[in-house]
Amino acid sequence: MIIDMGIGQEFHNATALSSHVLGVRPVKIQPVSDQQVTRLALPTCQQLPGTLDQAIRNRSSVRDFDRRPISPEQLAQLLFAGFGQLGRRHTVPSAGALYPLELYPVANRVQGVDNGIYHYVPTTGGLEPIVHGQVSGDLAMACLGQEFVADAAVVIAICAHFNKTCRKYGDRGYRYVYMEAGHMSQNIYLAATAMGLGSVAIGAFFDRHVNDLFSLDGVNSAVIYLHAIGYLAGQ
């Protein structure tokens, strides 16, 4: 069901990027069926190395990734930093504690994790498969052809369910949802930096193409931000 959210939704639609001009076609993806869903456990998170001060000072955007895979421990730490659950709290704040955002890692080179799109389940710290197979090339095309997206070991998509927040706050809720994505992204940047990984936030993408990849309608639920992570080339 599509709920009319007024000017907030209009803003979101009016600022979407469309690929019509470039002639890039949306990708048809076969989502994993309910029968195929086998949840994947990730290792328990340990304390991040280094200090917060070091992570803040060393953080920068990195786009030059090499082919080394990251470990499942590293993936778990990145997801925990972005949206980990600690009792009733999460590692990020949320307006009205409504938590409209979810994380979808796209595995490209993660040891022991088949390539594909997963949904992060904060209550267990595990993953639910959404799409099996190699999608990072399609994702790179959907991100305006930014090639480093295909080279990253993992890309974490931040997906918004707008009406979780707008039900309470109306159109102003859109602002809150975008603000919250910034909290997640910064935590992911800092966790990646602490683990010696490179990362970069991605706001430039063809909305419909990306939402199609994640089987989201783009109205009630949409990808609003992505984050590419991997080992820095030459280090």
Ligand SMILES: Cc1cc2nc3c(=O)[nH]c(=O)nc-3n(C[C@H](O)[C@H](O)[C@H](O)COP(=O)(O)O)c2cc1C
């Ligand atoms: C909202 C937002 C969207 C961004 N989108 C992209 C992007 O699509 N591609 C990219 O390569 N970098 C992107 N960046 C990263 C910026 O280019 C980067 O933060 C900026 O150049 C400053 O460099 P620093 O992060 O190393 O300090 C984005 C950053 C933000 C905050």
